[in-house]
Amino acid sequence: MRTMQAVRLHDDGLRIEQIPAPSPAAAEALVRVHAAAITRGELTWPVDRLPAIPSYELSGVVVEVGPDVGDVSAGDEVFALTPFDRDGVAAEYAVVPAAVLAPRPRSLMHVESAALPLAGLSAWQGLFDHGALREGERVRVLGASGGVGHLAAQLARGQLAAADQPCEVVFDTVGGDALVHAVRSVPRVVSVAEEADGATYFVVRPSREQLVELARLADAGELRPAIDSVFPLEEAGAAFARVAERGKRGKVVLSVTDN
């Protein structure tokens, strides 16, 4: 049986373990993970299914596909946001629904393409699906140096409101007082950070179609994920300590194999 190194969250914290590698079932693909990015707060999400592998965004190469998979094959270089209700991807291999995989941006390293899916889709969906941002409208991004915020600022580049300008939409990635203040002063407020009266809160969803568009923008030089720091898989504890800190610039990424 093939085994793999994986990070798993237990009752008493994170452990680096050698566990059986998973096999793809119908409509699934087995991916060799090259890089996996992490998000502030994510270790509080899977507490009802421990032990759980964290990290829900990867860049890697398809190794094997299960039955009923038509549009990805072994050898494809892919990136993805993976579902939150099953094991994540902080491991040497991950089984993911084939439908969430998209061709990764060719111009980026694995570490960079792993940094795009969760934050890029959160930014896209916050601005355009939930914020309904239209041409000619201005938007303010709260937390524009963070993982989600820096990509939102790039996606909304031509529509960003200066500090002293009014805006039609606020996209919040911070929560707390900043969010409460925004709700009082701006008609459309969308938050990915927390729920608040008067704001639209949403949970990001996987979308191959939107990832294809993000990859196109990255390859066109119009979208560039910032990498705050990179840690080897064995140092996942230090990576999660870093992602919880203030003052980051972009995403924290686990490097799983050479990139």
Ligand SMILES: NC(=O)c1ccc[n+]([C@@H]2O[C@H](COP(=O)([O-])OP(=O)(O)OC[C@H]3O[C@@H](n4cnc5c(N)ncnc54)[C@H](OP(=O)(O)O)[C@@H]3O)[C@@H](O)[C@H]2O)c1
């Ligand atoms: N609902 C969803 O589907 C979803 C999806 C993605 C992310 N999230 C959540 O959205 C939030 C933002 O994610 P992210 O990856 O962009 O986080 P991040 O990389 O940590 O960025 C947070 C941003 O908020 C700023 N900030 C201001 N006050 C803060 C405070 N008290 N604590 C922490 N940061 C503060 C940070 O700036 P300074 O550090 O310079 O102050 C930074 O610009 C997180 O809570 C994350 O769990 C939710």
